[in-house]
Amino acid sequence: MHSTPASTPLVSRAVAAAVAVLLAACCLCAGLFTAPSARADEWRDKEYWLADSGITKAWEVSKGAGVKVAVIDSGIDAQHPDLKGSVVGGYDASGSGQPDGQKSVGSKPEHGTLVATMLAGRGHQPASASPSPSPGPAVPPDGIMGVAPEAQLLSVSTWLGSANPSGKSDQDQIPEAVRWAVDNGAKVINISLGSTTPQWPQSWDAAFLYAEQKDVVIVAAAGNRVGGNTQVGAPATIPGVLTVAGLDRKNVASVDASSQGISIGVAAPAENLLGGLPGGGYAEWAGTSGSTPIVAGVAALIRSKWPDMSAEQVINRIVSTAQDAGAPGKDPLYGYGILNAEAALKADVPEATVNPLGTIAEWIRVHRRGNAAPAAPLPTATPVPSAAPTLPEATVPAAKAPSQRDSAIGAAVVIGFAVLFVVIIAAAAIQLRRAGRNGSLAVEEPDTGVMESVQAPRNQQVTEASDG
Incomplete structure (x- = not known):
């Protein structure tokens, strides 16, 4: 498309x-x-x-x-x-x-x-062609x-x-x-x-x-x-x-x-x-x-x-x-x-x-999202024979409103994400406290998945750790 x-x-x-x-x-x-x-x-x-x-x-x-x-x-x-x-x-x-x-x-x-x-x-x-049919090729x-x-x-x-x-x-x-x-x-x-x-x-x-x-x-x-x-x-x-x-x-x-x-x-x-x-x-x-x-x-x-x-x-x-x-x-x-x-x-x-x-x-x-601009009416013109319409007047389709079932599923998904987010934050806080005691941070290499120890700077802020 x-x-x-x-x-x-x-x-x-x-x-x-x-x-x-x-x-x-x-x-x-x-x-x-x-x-x-x-x-x-x-x-x-x-x-x-x-x-x-x-x-x-x-x-x-x-x-x-x-x-x-x-x-x-x-x-x-x-x-x-x-x-x-x-x-x-x-x-x-x-x-x-x-x-x-x-x-x-x-x-x-x-x-x-x-x-x-x-x-x-x-x-x-x-112009040289004969105006009437004649023997031979056309x-x-x-x-x-x-x-x-x-x-x-x-x-x-x-x-x-x-x-x-x-x-x-x-x-x-x-x-x-x-x-x-x-x-x-x-x-x-x-x-x-x-x-x-x-x-x-x-x-x-x-x-x-x-x-x-x-x-x-x-x-x-x-x-x-x-x-x-x-x-x-x-x-x-x-x-x-x-x-x-x-x-x-x-x-x-x-x-x-x-x-x-x-x-x-x-x-x-x-x-x-x-x-x-x-x-x-x-x-x-x-x-x-x-x-x-x-x-x-x-x-x-x-x-x-x-x-x-x-x-x-x-x-x-x-x-x-x-x-x-x-x-x-x-x-x-x-x-x-x-x-x-x-x-x-x-x-x-x-x-x-x-x-x-x-x-x-x-x-x-x-x-x-159903907001197409309507076409302006055309000015009157000399009528030309046209085929009879076979379909109703065109309308712009609007996005379908969600059903109650869809809304319920959507609410459940939102709640699930909220719970997951809380769990992730709690786990991150625990890791930060451990890092503060051990003086190091755990970093995952995106390509290998290997965990290695990186020395944490003394003045590192919690916001940096959270964003990383």
Whole structure:
């Protein structure tokens, strides 16, 4: 289970301030090399991860039809040729005045479109292609083909990485974005954003709990070393979130494009990635920001194939079919291993009853003691068709009050310790009196247990003997 220390008011303020400064798409983007003049088909041919990660084989089973995936990022340009018809709704959590979430905002405005095309790009027919069916082989699509090309996207825009003109901080934007995505039918949420601190504001607790109780899969980026993330940062440290680490072209943990941590669930390609830019261009980029939509896309393929499968089982299917890498078993560089999309869609995987990556509900119960901050109500937005709720309104579990039997046992334990303490003090007093007569103290060597005599200084105080 992911874990971070329980918060205090002082720590909470420090964490909130740190996350507000550090949470940004730019810290997850290791490199961006734009080339808008290149032909779209040249980019399409370079998507090596589609074959290497088993995605083309997984398409024999599913392409993500009927599944909504929310992209919480800097906004998606739905007019990009490769995203035509894929964006079915959106919301502006940044407060910057663009209600459909499809205007690029923040310090990395291109980031959301890069992520979206990798996740659900549909390519496009070249201008020279015949508009009507003709004999012979079909003309392959140009542009970017995403992992789940038949999935539907919800664009939830956030303003991160620079001063937000609306004044809304990440403490408000992130939980608002998560709740809106859940309420509007998202079955998978992609968060290619992160910070350099493993802790998260308490204001996020209720929103991530809400998503967990509504059976939504959340996939988040581990972060990049080159961006200062030597360790995984929030929200990828939140229990139950599927955290994605990055690989180089040799399927080895990327030196620049991946951090490490016990919360990592799976690893996916993070170097020499390709994505679409606002306005119709393309770019080569790197980082776990791009690894994340690859895994989120596979989650969409699974949810399309098995609509009734729980989020816990979806995550378990992905991590249990991953190819082990690094140290045997789960490790802080690769998690459970390297993504294998074909196995995730075709392998016989035992049904899971719990999320192998933990649960935010249990973490809150232990660390927050039922005091998570309630989520503020969302402003009215343009309604988007959503799935009917299947679970009651999310609630924060409180620590269970002790029973009378527990109280009785606790009292007995306290009395027992008190008696033991008195006996120890009495025995110590006897030893001190003997030492005073004999002029020496008995000292036990911690490694050997051998008792040896040490001459006591004449002026030694009883308090020193008691403390020793």
